Amino acid sequence: MDPTTAVETLQQKFPEQVISAHEHAGQPFVHVKRDRIVDLLKWLRNDGGFDMLADLCGVDYLNQGMPERFCVVYNLTSTASNARFRVKAFVPEADPVIDSVSKLWKSAPWAEREAFDMFGLQFRGHPDLKRILLPESYGGRPLRKDYPLIGEGERQNFPRYTKEAHGKAH
Amino acid sequence: MERPTRTPLEVEEESEGDLGARRMIVNFGPQHPATHGTLRNIIEMDGERILRLEAEIGFLHSGFEKISEYRSYNQTVTVSDRMNYMSPLCNNIALAVAVEEMMGIQVTPRCATIRIILAELSRIADHILCVGLQAMDLGAFSLMLWAFTEREKLYDIFENVTGARLTTSYTRIGGLFRDVPHDFDEQVRRFMESGKKTISEMEGMLDENPIFVNRTKGVGAVSGEESISFGLTGPLLRAAGVQYDVRRARPYLGYDQYEFEIPTEKEGDVYARYRVRVREMYESMKIVDQALKKLPKGPINVSDPRIVLPTKDERNLPEGGMEGLIYHFKNYMHGHGVRPPKGEVYVPTEAPNGELGYYLISDGTERPYRWRVRPPSFYNYQAFARMSEGGLLSDSVAVLSSLNIIAGELDR
Numbered sequence: 311m312d313p314t315t316a317v318e319t320l321q322q323k324f325p326e327q328v329i330s331a332h333e334h335a336g337q338p339f340v341h342v343k344r345d346r347i348v349d350l351l352k353w354l355r356n357d358g359g360f361d362m363l364a365d366l367c368g369v370d371y372l373n374q375g376m377p378e379r380f381c382v383v384y385n386l387t388s389t390a391s392n393a394r395f396r397v398k399a400f401v402p403e404a405d406p407v408i409d410s411v412s413k414l415w416k417s418a419p420w421a422e423r424e425a426f427d428m429f430g431l432q433f434r435g436h437p438d439l440k441r442i443l444l445p446e447s448y449g450g451r452p453l454r455k456d457y458p459l460i461g462e463g464e465r466q467n468f469p470r471y472t473k474e475a476h477g478k479a480h
Numbered sequence: 481m482e483r484p485t486r487t488p489l490e491v492e493e494e495s496e497g498d499l500g501a502r503r504m505i506v507n508f509g510p511q512h513p514a515t516h517g518t519l520r521n522i523i524e525m526d527g528e529r530i531l532r533l534e535a536e537i538g539f540l541h542s543g544f545e546k547i548s549e550y551r552s553y554n555q556t557v558t559v560s561d562r563m564n565y566m567s568p569l570c571n572n573i574a575l576a577v578a579v580e581e582m583m584g585i586q587v588t589p590r591c592a593t594i595r596i597i598l599a600e601l602s603r604i605a606d607h608i609l610c611v612g613l614q615a616m617d618l619g620a621f622s623l624m625l626w627a628f629t630e631r632e633k634l635y636d637i638f639e640n641v642t643g644a645r646l647t648t649s650y651t652r653i654g655g656l657f658r659d660v661p662h663d664f665d666e667q668v669r670r671f672m673e674s675g676k677k678t679i680s681e682m683e684g685m686l687d688e689n690p691i692f693v694n695r696t697k698g699v700g701a702v703s704g705e706e707s708i709s710f711g712l713t714g715p716l717l718r719a720a721g722v723q724y725d726v727r728r729a730r731p732y733l734g735y736d737q738y739e740f741e742i743p744t745e746k747e748g749d750v751y752a753r754y755r756v757r758v759r760e761m762y763e764s765m766k767i768v769d770q771a772l773k774k775l776p777k778g779p780i781n782v783s784d785p786r787i788v789l790p791t792k793d794e795r796n797l798p799e800g801g802m803e804g805l806i807y808h809f810k811n812y813m814h815g816h817g818v819r820p821p822k823g824e825v826y827v828p829t830e831a832p833n834g835e836l837g838y839y840l841i842s843d844g845t846e847r848p849y850r851w852r853v854r855p856p857s858f859y860n861y862q863a864f865a866r867m868s869e870g871g872l873l874s875d876s877v878a879v880l881s882s883l884n885i886i887a888g889e890l891d892r
Contacts (some may be wrong), residue, residue: 334823335582362708364828365837365854374843385826385839385854389708389722392729408691417711420862428545443538443891452546461552 311358311388313338313395324350329377329400339396341377344408347399351384351411359410360386360395363411366421368429369398372455379403380431384411401431410436428453488763502526506873512537514617517652517887521876528872533707533865540891548851553717553818554580556851558649563853564889566609567602568648569638570831571889576651577732578827578838582820583653585787587819589776592733594739597668597771598641598650599733600764604675604833604872605634606884607715608682614754614881615686618695623682630678633671640667653818654788655781665772672765679761686754693751700879701749710866711859714834715756715849716883720748738767750882786810787818817846833857833884857883857890 311319321372327350329341342350344431354360365385372379378400384453386395401408410433412418422433423442433439441448450462502665508514508521515521518539536553544563548556560575561568585594612627636647641660642648650657681867686692702710707720717724725742727735743759745752781788789811790804810816820842828837834856841850860883867883868876 334585335825335863337825339824354811361821363711364713364835365839365852366642367839367852367854369841383839385837387828389724394730394826394828396632408544415711416706416709417859417862420858424858445538452543459546471484476817 311360311391313393315356316358316360316395318463320350320354321467323353334391337394337396339398341398341400344382344399344401347382348409348411348414349470351386351397354386354395354397355414358395359390359474360385360393362389363415363421365395366418366423366425368431370429370453370455375475376400380406380429382408382425382431406430407432407434409434410439412436427451431435431452491646503531508873509877514880516613516881517885517890519880519885519887520888521864523876524872525873528874530868530871530873530876533868533876535861535864537861537887538891540887542888542892545851545853549848552846552849553653553820556848557651558647560853561646561648562888563855563892564831564833564857564886565646566838566884566886567606567832568646569598569642569650570606570829570836571811572598572648572651572698572734574827574831574836575838576653577829578825578840579588579653579818579820581732581827582825582842583787584842585654585784585816587655587733587782588779589734590659590778591780593771593775594656594660594780595651595733596735596738597768597775599854600635600767600771601634601668601671601716603832604761605762606632608675608679608834610881610884611682611686611757612883614750614878615682615692617877618692620685620689620692623685626678626682630671630675631883633674633795637664637667637671637794640664647856652788654782654784655779659780665775668768668772672768676765677761679758683758695875695878696882697749698747698873699750699875700882701747702863703748706866707748707863710863712834712863713856713859714830714832715753715760716834716860716863718744719748719752721758726835730828732827732829738770740764740767743814750878753882762888786816793818797855815846819844819846826852828854831856833889834860853889855889855891855892857885857887861885861890 315339317340321328325340327346331340348474364387367383369381380401382399384397410422420437425431426439427441448464492780504525506523506525508523510518510520520536522534523530544559548559557572557575560571565570573657607626609631612624615623639645642650702720704720704722721744723742723744740763743756745755784806790807822844824841826837828835836856837854839852840848843849867879
């Protein structure tokens, strides 16, 4: 399906979900609410022909005047018609939960784990939601905008092998 | 301080008849030579058969996406080539193409042609090494040595052009760091001669080699539909019969002006991936040949002093006036330089491993608001469990080398 047609049809079929439609550099995309995200994406996959979830990632819009602070971005591809489309679902800071799309696409689970790891977004219905790139003991959510580049001391406080504590092992 | 816990070799309780070794949990990696990088797989096995495989990644996580939010667009080029260390030039080009699309810049014909030549040479360097290592993992050691010899020649070309073998950082927004040297054409042609010979020798060694064929045909097969669901791209997707190539589907840098085929196979197994890679190398050589023939003369950078640095002459000569100096100064001043308009783009390119996409959000300043990479290895590796489960442990080695996972790009 043509991306511009997809935008119009989405606005008709999901009038309460679609917040606004945008276009930049010839790439159309929509801002949507998180409520019926699985239905919306399922429709795009089955009827819109966007059969591949090329990428899923989080964005932190801290103080940017966006509908909510967090955003989950779904970059979709149609392998048949080569069209591309983007859906951005907004997630509030107070309750950062959104439904998982891992039942629709097998590419979703790891990407959702990365968004959880980096932004602390929760994906309801995810088969195994845990950190993926950072160790389980890591405290912060590094890609949030209020997380400093230098870190919050995780690197300095990493458990270390020292001679005093572990010298006898050798 | 507590010691970090390790996964012990868990053996199920002994029961009569099966000698107590029915189910084992084995660590495959992160230091295993067959992983070709720092990957860890926790494998639950029944004898030699894999029941369940869980991949653990992140050992090489470097926070590239966070770092890049604190760099200017041209500085992030140096971040991009540290990601896929088998084909750094493709990463440079992908980033430059993405930023240029966001700003609506059309690069000069010479720049586009040089970029295409280098991208295709990188593809050959990546594929030839992947095939060589695939053969080495299955016992044909000499192919690995042949592959490295050829790649060395390619790296010599890259060194000659960019000044570095690995950390190339060759592209700039709106152009290139410098023009190619005068003997570039000759050097590439010399490589193509020897490369073609080596690739056909590799084919002769592997195509009908019973050891290689027995260990690869029917191993790790996935259907085209499942590949799409897994987000597999590049040679893996084409080996499963889906004719999808970003160079054809969404041409960038003028790829639509070149004649080349998109090789596909039907089976989707390890052997099909090997065949696709070999055929792609020939197609890349075709593109390089066409590009070398038409390599146009002219400038390599766009003529926009707000984006591109002035040349040394413009900056130093007194007769050049003040402008060169001012432009140079303004490019480096805080709040100036490359500033895409407020907005966002997702620009996919065809890297050797698959679709390498950059999702960039600009807030109008000289630094990206969000700098997201869609790494092909990340999505390709996710399917590894599905491809290995139910197979033998030794088959998983064959599958892993056919995925060509680059840990730097996987963990970013």
